[in-house]
Amino acid sequence: MFIQQLINGLILGSTYALIALGYTMVYGIIELINFAHGEIYMFGAFVGLILVTVFKVPFILAFLLAMAAGALLGITVEYLAYRPLRQSSRLAALISAIGASIFLSNLALLIMGAQPYTFPSPFDATVYRTSLFVISKVEIIVLASSILLMIALTLFVQRTKVGKAMRATAQDKDTASLMGININRIITITFAIGSALGAAAGVMVGVYFRTVTPTMGLMPGLKGFVAAVIGGIGNIPGAMFGGIALGIAEVMGAAYISSQYRDAVAFALLIIVLLLKPSGLLGRTAQEKV
């Protein structure tokens, strides 16, 4: 049973990781807790759903289009709600983000209604059974795609010029602009990528859990944020590990302590992790230079 629970945690964790990746991306660059990320995730799921069910678009295409739509929405939100606050405190931007999040989820409610929609699964329901555990094809795809995205994203940020420019922008915008970096463009790209990932997560998780609702972004958005922080702010592999840590903590909490205290146990474990590693699992622990 332990192995099965571990796998359960791993899969649940990778759904969090999918969300956390986009989260941490934006978070790492402009140090903004992009509260609306959960709504972009929801939006992506809806776009994917509508394309597949109403327009009968093939899944892969719908997936890509949803990512594009997510990117577009992310850019719009950034432009309207965050850019005007670029020079202000992080908290002001946080409140603006909360406002944007409330706005978007209620807009979706108005348009789509409150009933959950069912996402038709594009994958067959194959289940692989071993003596120790059971895993389905969708689960493998979810896990694999989160790992792939993490690797791709890490390489992008660490190795490419744009990625480095993102990190530079994250650390000091003025100085970055003195290097010839177009700050607005970099931030736009960041939001585009982060939001596309958010939308991708929405579609993946929508397919995996089968339902799409206007409020589906809230909890996962929160968990994505938690995962991103647990992993170390702005750290892409960290987001992945943070997500998985959260998933496993939840599952183990439910399995071995009490399902009634599932989230409580998960949070308690994570707080303990933070106390041991105050800047996240993979965060830099370098001593502050005085």
Add this chain to the structure above:
Amino acid sequence: MIGPYYLQLLILIGINTIMATSLNLILGYTGQLSIGHAAFMSLGAYGSALVTLHFGFPFLVSLLCGALFAAFFGIIIGLPTLRLKGDYLAIATLGLGEIVRIVFLNLELTGGAVGLRGIPKKTTLLWVVLAVLFTVFILSRIIRSRIGRAFIAIREDETAADSMGINSTYYKTLCFGVGAFFAGLGGGLFAHYMRYLNPNSFGFMRSIEHLCMVVLGGLGNMWGAFIGATILTVTPELLRTVADLRLLIYGAVLVLMMRVRPQGLLGQPLRNGIPLLGRFFQQARPKL
């Protein structure tokens, strides 16, 4: 005479003012990002309601019990987590808030998911006004003292504060304790007004609401907390006239308000992008 609805709004404004001012002490003055304030509120609410129900304590005593109960947990919980900084602290407080909520959801004593019923209605507008004045009085006294300076020093630069001989762990804990005390007071008033308690109203979104009040009003400003609490209590009610569009507009209002006055209504304007909260909330600058 004002009607019950407006009376209720006034009372809620008062309670929210207490919540916002006490969070302001933690966030605005000491610079600690806490998003678990609702948990302290619930501790105070349940604490005071339980002593009223089980021991029949007089109202004032039960309020005090609730507040002390919250303060006690504020300190116990705060002590280990206050080592954390910035968003890491935020996550820890968020997590603790959720833990408190889930515990209440499962405790027999507090009625679990069904909630706690039959709390006598004791809170009146007069009590609320007195409690607000009391809170503001005590908090401003603290802020205008050596302790308040220590709080602000920690907010501005913890390293430098350490160098002034300020034991930042002690003061952060103290600040959480005091903040939790008043949050608990607000919770007690709330419980004895609503006559019913259920953990689900003390979740993460409630904490976020408190946060919005403080930021909207202006960090580190007592009046700001009051104004923020008033606006965010009244706005959703005013918007009831637009039914379907209510929260849609509410969200847009939050965005617009921040656009117009990013420093909060009564906050100080920023100097060249250096936010009110000094280094801490600014994007990382090189520390030379």
Add this chain to the structure above:
Amino acid sequence: MLKVENVSAGYGGIKVLDRISFSVSEGKIVTLIGSNGVGKTTTLRTISGLLRPTEGRILFCNEDISKAAPHKIVEQGISHVPEGRNVFPRLTVKENLEMGAYIRKDAAGIRKDYQMVMETFPQLAQRQRQTAGTLSGGEQQMLAMGRALMSRPRLLLLDEPSMGLAPLVVLGIFEIIKEVNRQGTTILLVEQNAQVALRTAHRGYVMETGRIILEDSADALLQNDQVRKAYLGE
């Protein structure tokens, strides 16, 4: 090469620069000296586009750059070493230098210049993989200089490059400034250390509370009584 005409600028409502005018001709080192807070840094920030002038205009190679964004100005060939170094604290030394060459496309040239910077600042060579935030003050200053050089600027704006540096390094830095200039980069140098600045520069301007009060060749300024008293501490 650079012409600043009647430029005013400031922060929020506060006007810091009051219709200042000066020019920097190609191939020269020009220095701007003045006490703390007179607006030297503000001047440089206005030139590099971090601040918008409220009036007047700035011409670079006869093109008006007063409304251009900072990154456009860099592309024009102006590079700014900001006061207080402002290195990217969580990028490594190497990555910081690479950011300096952000606008360049010639990989080979970049590699060559990277070597050049490593030779110029051997102390940085030992710390290529260290994150810049943990460098000592002086090391950060070197890094900021090196980073600016990596963009191969036509005009280099230097804001107090000697601040916090060991005497030996200060001498070295000014040697480097001269050397860079000899290789064809025009330099606008802001310095507290007026003595060295005037000895290095060809021409100097003296600022006082948002205005330029004196301008002359550097040698002449070194001899100027007023300057000697106020800025050379004699």
Add this chain to the structure above:
Amino acid sequence: MHKIILKAANICHSFGGLMALKDVDFAIKSGEIVGLIGPNGAGKTTLFNLFTGHYAPTRGEILFNNLRISGLKPYQITPLGIARTFQNIRLFGQMSVLDNVLTGQHCRTRTGLFGAIIRTRSSKKEESRAHKTAQEMLHFVNLGDKKNEYASNLSYGERRRLEIARALATDPTLLLLDEPAAGMNPQETADLIELIRQIRVKMDKTILLIEHDMKVVMGISERVAVLNYGRKIAEGTPGEVQKNEAVIKAYLGESA
């Protein structure tokens, strides 16, 4: 009179793999002004950080007035009588100038939560005493007329002086100044030198300062220690140090 107040024995400190300080021995006698110089990255600021408790030494021990202070936290060390300024100015920006200095008095005052709320007699007395001292400090560094400004609105030179006033307000016996003259012009530097002298004469403090401006170091120090790559390579009077071959090679350069 000339008793040793600070003594560091065999101090080593490493950051990860990097040895920033290696076997440094160092002592300061009461009433001295000592200069600490050395190339950039030599470990001077790190040494300060060890003295004030911001880091704990990897090896070695530090005694202050015969009390072992290595391993203590900054807030424990400051009350014992060591105060510092920072290389990069670290003021409380959104606090008034006066409040900055009052904060310096923190470890010399006692008022607790109760006293603060009730405003007891003793807390009022203490507060007015603190105000008086703070005003004196501000006048001393010539910032008397700026006391109600926000610290972040001060000019650079003023900030440096405010930091010194704030440090003095902790009533230290030993004052550590990290590059107090950085970014100042010659006139301001001259004023600063005068100020440091006054601190010693009028306030009877022992001073250790890091500085790259030789006019300052050689002008006021009685003794100068030189660090290079984490090791102490020379120590002596300014005259001796200036002539020291190793110091010239590593730090001063020929022409200085």
Add this chain to the structure above:
Amino acid sequence: APKEPANGGDETTEIKIGMVGPLSGDAAAYGINILRAAEIAIEEANASGELGDITLKIISEDTEGDWAKAANAFTKLIDVDGVSVIIGGVLSSESEAGSDIVKDAAIPTISPSSTSVDLTKGNPYLFRNCLSDEVQAVQLAEFAVEELGMGKFAILFTKNDYGESLRDAFKNKAEELAEVVAVESFMDKDNDFKAQITKIKEKNPDCLYIAGYYTEAAKIAQQAQQAGMDIQLLGADGLCNVVFLEVGEDAVEGTYATSGFYPDDPMTAVQDFVKAYKDKHGEEPDMFAAQGYDAARIVIEAIKSKGTTSEQIREGIAATADFPGITGKTSLDEEGDTIKDVLILKVENGKFVRVR
């Protein structure tokens, strides 16, 4: 005190009916469905002229699913809008928070869906017309043991008052008749139940009782199927929504659920309602909608029989007996609680069919 609507000189009397429930947030689906159905009932009543010159007007207030905000909604409806009667709250906590408010204001209130134990006890102004959890759970437990021959039960309940009271009732009965081997919980709106399912699977039960709502229940069914659990699923009225069938697909085949409402019931009242609802909103009404419709009907009948003041409406509602609702024959006991028949539905070929 309740305010009578001012209708000086008009021939028609307008009665305002308040509605309190979550119209946004996580629980919005429940509130919106109830509101839609109540609106249909009221439009029908106004159109049919059954109330003579009385017209009804519904005023709805959103709670966002938060009971504290529900308190504002109740007070506002009573104090500002002057409603004579309220339908709501939807969630139990909302009704709990409103309980004292409506009692103080003497405004009769009928909740279409708040199931928490003893909710209406001691409050003469608070009523409800939803199936009692006790009755549902007990009857299903008996049915499972006696008709289906089940012996080893597992329970998976949602961590709110609905899930808890179902769990309590089911567990007691099932333990009495057979054996309960596992009891696990989950949170509303959870997506992942594998940890609980894995745990339950270890215990090898032959039957799983899901005390929760349709979305989560469907996912549980699916995940259980995927985990290789071959198990009989049981549930309560919370399952009865098409979403359960759509999401659950073949995993929910064979599930038995108690319900008060069966949309394929040939009864004309039911068919009329289903048609009206479908025409207006394009989807099949669920149990919430049906109960909302019935709550509104009970109010209308009360007005018809007793009169238009709040007190009269209260008397009318309290007197409800053998009311032929679309959710079955409904009577209210002296505490204001419902007495109603329980149906048992089974999922067959992707549709609910009535088995009892």
